[in-house]
Amino acid sequence: MEVKNLKIVGSEEWCAFNQLKIPAIRARIDSGAKTSSIQATEIKLIKKNDEDWVNFVVYPLQRNNNIKVLCSSKLIDKRSIKGSFGISEERLIIKEPVTIGEDTFDIELSLANRNTMEFKMLIGREALSNRYLINPAAKQLQKTYSKKESSAKYKSDSKKGIN
Structure with a gap:
């Protein structure tokens, strides 16, 4: 089996969903979970151009x-x-x-009520496969933000009507 040079992630990493207007959300890396999930509330199914869409609310920052x-x-x-x-x-x-x-790629996300969980986002093994190795002893190896920096990413977007 050939092993290519994979990047290393820690047990938690910051990620972003630019199309969803989520510039920073801290995720738990969980190779035991198949599918990734994101905290979602106020979930509503809608029709848009004869396709099924879903509207939902994310509270991206812990506490x-x-x-x-x-x-x-x-x-x-x-x-x-x-x-x-x-x-x-x-x-x-x-x-x-x-x-x-520095990497952007598509992942499948289940919409889940993660309000009782420590992390608002969970990245499962399907998203990690052939991209990353996990160092469970490390955290935030790809990017790190302080609480102030992560909040500031949303304050700059509030002028656009996101918050």
């Missing part, structure tokens, strides 16, 4: 409910996904480009 982002994405699937407590639930699936460090 900060003052910043919320209104998102819209094309629905690609509905799947039964087993959550962290072993209980399966049907979740809506979207596909969006994510940026981790």
